[in-house]
Amino acid sequence: MSGASPGALAHARYVIGENPVTGFAFGLFVLILIAAILGPALVPYDPLASNTSRALQAPSAQHWFGTDQLGRDIFSRVVVATRLDLTIAVASVALVFVLGGLSGIAAGFFGGWVERIVMRIADTIMAFPLFVLAMGIVAALGNSVTNIVIATAIVNFPLYARVARAEANIRREAGFVEAARLSGNGDARIVLFQILPNVFPILVVQMSLTMGYAILNAAGLSFIGLGVRPPTPEWGIMVAEGAAFMVSGEWWIAFFPGVALMLAVFCFNLLGDGLRDIVDPRRRT
């Protein structure tokens, strides 16, 4: 099968070279990854250490992004927050990718009652305003990172299930599925080894799009006081705390975490297009 062939890396390099925007998104992604993995070791200040004598300082050479009302270094807090925000996004997207993708493919391939159950669940979730539903789930399950992940995965479920169902459905009668039956593949193998590899690239695109949304969702929940609690550095909380100071002119407290949030969402959206090019066999030469 495709994927791990030795030419894959060269192909990835080719696609990035061909599309500079994808290259930029990948660069940004690597930066975010470094911040997430090494962040706490790199930052100049302890993100939790408050120093009221240096509170509310504007950006300077000493404090690149300034300090907040407790005198904490905002640059350090923004960098350290990357790991938490990324973890929530990756975990929830991975969870919904497996659950939504597989149940959607099963719905599209088998039809019948499998399809009815999966699609009615998706419809039920869609019937709620998604952010309100996420709020409700976190409020009901309790304020924890795990529950933010679960809530974000649940609100994204219909997107994955619907896309996967539609893509699997148009392939269930495809010639290669018939050929696979002739070759002695049972239903489970057909779903996993014939349909899934074809639906995968489409889900990957969906994945990077919802990744941005998942980060926003997590930040949004923290912003309204659900989910991650202060003083943990998290972009949503930082924007929420900084919002009060906007009026009095201390714009940097909310601005820099907001920019980080925006860049992360932007990066994942651009990444989606690039990833599609890499995993699409038709683009191989």
Place this chain on the structure above:
Amino acid sequence: MKPEPLLDVAELSKRYGLKPQGSPVARLFRRLKKGPEAAPRLHAVDDVSFAIGRGETVGLVGESGCGKSTLVRLVARLIDANDGSIRLAGQELTHHSARRFATRPERVKIQMVFQDAGESINPRFSAFDAIADPLKRLRGLKGEGLRAKVEDSATRCGLPLELLPRFSHQLSGGQRARVGIARAIAVEPELLILDEPTAALDVSVQVVILQLLETLKRDLGMSYLFVSHDLNVVRLLCDRVLVMYLGKIVETGPAETVFGEPRHPYTKALIAALPDANRPASERLRLSGEIASPVDPDPKTCRFAGRCPHAQSRCREAMPTLLPLAPGHAAACHFPLAGRFP
């Protein structure tokens, strides 16, 4: 006693349920007025029986929509029949549903080459993966043995080995057809079903592929069920012919006899539709009238009656059955055309 045929199909039928006509309200009113009604059913294949001997090539011809593809998919056990039996070398195959049949040991004995080779190869599989799949699943091969067998099969089909790592979209139409054939013959089936294997190819490539099929049959001793629109190809390649019309077999016999002296008016019309520069225009036979609907056809009427130039009142009173007219030659017609040697 006659030797047992390789494939023996008896009274095979496939009907598809259709959605009832009209809105739910209209249906409710109809129900109230006339009582419960059966949902309409499309008779794709209706009471079809035939046999294929070992090493024999049987052609299946008929116009688009007559049920050829449904029939071969039934025989290939890709879909389930409503009635009838399919016996391969004396073994009944219809005991297991099509879904179950995919993983049964008998699966290896019937393989199929699809009409659109490009569509029948998974776009994410290389040519090697495509040919290897049935060998892995049905013959349990892996590693070096698998590679050797895939390469052997590709070579037999004239597919250069350096093309094996390629994906289907990187191959030409003829090369894709070769991959499709190599995949089907790799497991050495006893019966190979060819569903218009050359329909999507250029004429020059068609000839090469047909020659390849002839060679493979000789080398591997398979039987062929060959579906085609191209009557000339069928005449050239096939030992016997089945002529199908609206889900029924209307004429069967040795290829030379059926094409030389057709006894069913439909067969005659099919042959007359072939372009032939030597035939005077006056001898052309054009069919007029609409094709009868395959949805709930009248069981007491010949399905061809609406278009038949020789139709009489009896054709609308009783369905003709396949009757032997000469050894091995049968036609389903009340008034078969005169043979050359009555």
